[in-house]
Amino acid sequence: xxxxxxxxxxxxxxxxxxxxxxxxxxxxxxxxxxxxxxxxxxxxxxxxxxxxxxxxxxxxxxxxxxxxxxxxxxxxxxxxxxxxxxxxxxxxxxxxxxxxxxxxxxxxxxxxxxxxxxxxxx
Numbered sequence: 001x002x003x004x005x006x007x008x009x010x011x012x013x014x015x016x017x018x019x020x021x022x023x024x025x026x027x028x029x030x031x032x033x034x035x036x037x038x039x040x041x042x043x044x045x046x047x048x049x050x051x052x053x054x055x056x057x058x059x060x061x062x063x064x065x066x067x068x069x070x071x072x073x074x075x076x077x078x079x080x081x082x083x084x085x086x087x088x089x090x091x092x093x094x095x096x097x098x099x100x101x102x103x104x105x106x107x108x109x110x111x112x113x114x115x116x117x118x119x120x121x122x
Contacts, residue, residue, distance in 0.1 A: 003034065003077050010041050013085045020047045020092040023063040027053040034075045048088065058084070060091045 023046075026039040030052045039050035039058065053059070057071040068091045076084040098106060 003075050005038060005041075005075075005077055005081060009081055013042060013081055014044075016085050017042060017044070017048060017088060019089060022092045022094060023047050023049070024088050024091045025061040025065070026050045026088075027055065027059040027061060029056055029058070030054055038075065042088075047092065060087055062091050062094060 026043065026048065028035045028039045028050055035058050036050070036052070042048060043050040057073045058076075060068045060070040062068050068087075070087045070091060072080070072084055072087075074080075
């Protein structure tokens with residue numbers, strides 16, 4: 001089943017992305033045409049770029065080419081697109097999408113703990 005992102009939703013996302021302050025790269029899995037189309041629709045070629053890679057999931061890299069730990073395993077549609085935009089903005093600021101309380105709680109986790117956040121449409 002093909003999932004579609006409306007032109008209106010893409011326009012809203014692009015408008016929000018004008019608030020980026022630093023570069024971010026979107027690594028897109030090779031062979032995933034839907035993810036590639038989304039990344040290319042969002043990329044401005046300057047602060048936000050898209051590149052293919054052999055891994056899984058849409059992965060965000062910071063301005064130094066380092067993985068941010070933010071990965072979208074499936075095409076972010078609906079409210080998930082908002083989450084992607086917020087993740088891109090956070091990466092462009094060199095931060096995370098966690099609140100101060102969330103960062104405090106995460107700091108108390110054992111070293112090497114991997115958090116995975118799942119979102120579903122409401």
